[in-house]
Amino acid sequence: MKKLKIAIQKKGRLNDNSHRLLEECGIKFSNGISVLKTSARNFPVEILFLRDDDIPQYVEQQVVDIGILGENVVFEKNKDIAILEQLGFAHCRLSLAIPKEDSYDGPEYFMNKRIATSYPGLLSEYLKKEGITAEIEELSGSVEIAPGIGLADAICDIVSSGSTLMTNGLREVKTILKSQAVIIGNKYLSEEKMLILERLLFRIRSVKSAKENKYILLNAPESAVPEISRILPGMKSPTILPLAEKGWCSLHSVVQEDEFWERIDQLRKAGAEGILVIPIEKMIL
Ligand code: ATP
Ligand code: MG
Numbered sequence: 001m002k003k004l005k006i007a008i009q010k011k012g013r014l015n016d017n018s019h020r021l022l023e024e025c026g027i028k029f030s031n032g033i034s035v036l037k038t039s040a041r042n043f044p045v046e047i048l049f050l051r052d053d054d055i056p057q058y059v060e061q062q063v064v065d066i067g068i069l070g071e072n073v074v075f076e077k078n079k080d081i082a083i084l085e086q087l088g089f090a091h092c093r094l095s096l097a098i099p100k101e102d103s104y105d106g107p108e109y110f111m112n113k114r115i116a117t118s119y120p121g122l123l124s125e126y127l128k129k130e131g132i133t134a135e136i137e138e139l140s141g142s143v144e145i146a147p148g149i150g151l152a153d154a155i156c157d158i159v160s161s162g163s164t165l166m167t168n169g170l171r172e173v174k175t176i177l178k179s180q181a182v183i184i185g186n187k188y189l190s191e192e193k194m195l196i197l198e199r200l201l202f203r204i205r206s207v208k209s210a211k212e213n214k215y216i217l218l219n220a221p222e223s224a225v226p227e228i229s230r231i232l233p234g235m236k237s238p239t240i241l242p243l244a245e246k247g248w249c250s251l252h253s254v255v256q257e258d259e260f261w262e263r264i265d266q267l268r269k270a271g272a273e274g275i276l277v278i279p280i281e282k283m284i285l
Contacts (some may be wrong), residue, residue, distance in 0.1 A: 003039065003046045004196040007058055007067035010049035014181055017089045018068040022047070025203035044196050055184070056081055062186050065193055072158060072179040076121045081184045085201060088208055090181040092160040094119055099147055099154075100171040107174065110134045110154060116146035117156035126156075126176045144168040209283040216255045217276040222247055224271035231266045235285075254280070 008018040019031065022040075029040045029047050037048045048064055055067035056077035066084065072094050074083065096115070098104060107130040116137040117123045127134055137152045144164050146152040156176070159165060165172055183204070189197060220228055229238050234253035241250045251272075255263050260277070267275060 001044055002190070002192045002196075003044045004066065004193050004200065005046045005048060005064040007048045007050050007055045007064040007069075009052045009055075009069065012052065014052060014069060014090055017087075017181065021068070021087065021089075021204065021207065024207045025200065027200075043200075045200070053077070059184050059186050062188070064186075065189055066183055066185040066197065068181060068183055070179050071182050072119065072122070072177060074182060074184055075177065075179075076119050078121060080187065082187050084183045084185045084197075085204060085208075087181040087183065087204070088211065090179070092158050092179050093175045094122060094156065094177040094179065095159045095172045096154060096156050096174040096176065097144075097159070097165050097170040097172045100166075100169050102171075104171075104173045107132055109173070113153040114151075115154045115156055116143050116152035118143055119156060122177060123156045144170060206282045206284050209285060210280040212257050213254050213280055213283055214257060214260060215252070215278040215280050217250060217252050217278070218267060218272040219243060219248060219250055219274040220270070220272045222249055225249065225251065227270045228267060228272060231263055231270060254283075 006022070008022075009015045022029070027040045027043045027045060029038050035049070037046055039046050050058065052069045052073050055064070055069045056074055056079040058064045059067050059081045060079040068087065070090050070092070071083075072092070074081070096110070098109065102109075110127065110132050112133060114135045114137055115123060116139050118138070118140055120136050120138045123136055137146065139146060143155050143157045145168060146155055147170065148168060155170065159172055162172055183201075185197065216232065218228070225240060228251055232238055232251070232253040232255060238251050238253040241252070243249055264275065
């Protein structure tokens with residue numbers, strides 16, 4: 001049987017999460033510290049460990065069928081591939097930063113300046129949109145030190161907390177792209193590979209939904225059940241079980257992580273007590 005070839009980052013910020021995601025999908029394989037590729041023991045996939053920059057090109061050329069990497073690299077490389085799913089990790093942004101003592105009142109700041117970046121494609125697209133002419137100094141890494149050593153006036157780089165910028169005396173002034181990890185795929189996969197891909201995407205979506213939701217159990221007086229069911233509709237409707245104490249019941253449901261605290265406040269007001277919240281491992285919709 002044909003195997004679906006998946007590229008993940010060999011070493012770096014995406015490696016752990018990519019590995020974990022595949023494992024949570026029940027795909028077992030050994031890590032690629034010393035190997036370039038490995039086969040999963042229990043699913044028809046082959047995993048290749050590559051530099052993230054190379055993945056879009058390899059997916060386009062069908063050296064691999066799909067790959068996991070940041071949207072920042074996908075958009076920078078601008079290859080003819082499909083984005084199949086956002087994965088909810090490696091959140092970061094591509095931003096312009098300037099020496100922190102400089103004042104900034106808009107993109108005109110960058111007029112005729114030198115900007116260091118590993119993202120010349122995305123940066124020049126942004127500058128063009130704003131009608132700014134600037135010199136782009138392409139660097140493959142350690143971009144944040146460029147202004148300090150006189151190589152550039154400003155930078156355009158990946159930021160998450162901003163602490164690297166701060167240590168280098170820089171200040172973020174404009175975000176040009178928000179990014180997270182995604183799965184990309186070749187647009188012309190064979191039917192056999194498409195079937196494997198669909199099985200994999202189904203598992204990935206189940207893992208993602210599980211992470212985005214929590215299982216919630218609570219006790220409430222029977223009179224509060226209609227109001228609580230309205231607050232917690234769950235996947236279909238909540239499960240309601242009687243408690244040994246007369247007039248009380250236990251209610252079980254699912255709540256979205258991002259609405260969680262708001263719902264808890266509403267539930268307490270409605271009369272809920274003894275609220276337990278439990279992580280969900282897989283959620284099949
Ligand atoms: P490679 O050797 O594979 O080319 P790299 O050095 O280019 O690796 P990493 O620093 O490992 O890349 O980052 C990989 C991806 O992780 C980035 O392209 C981006 O999508 C994301 N990322 C980078 N920095 C952060 C951060 N601080 N927080 C969260 N995600 C980040
Ligand atoms: Mg890279």
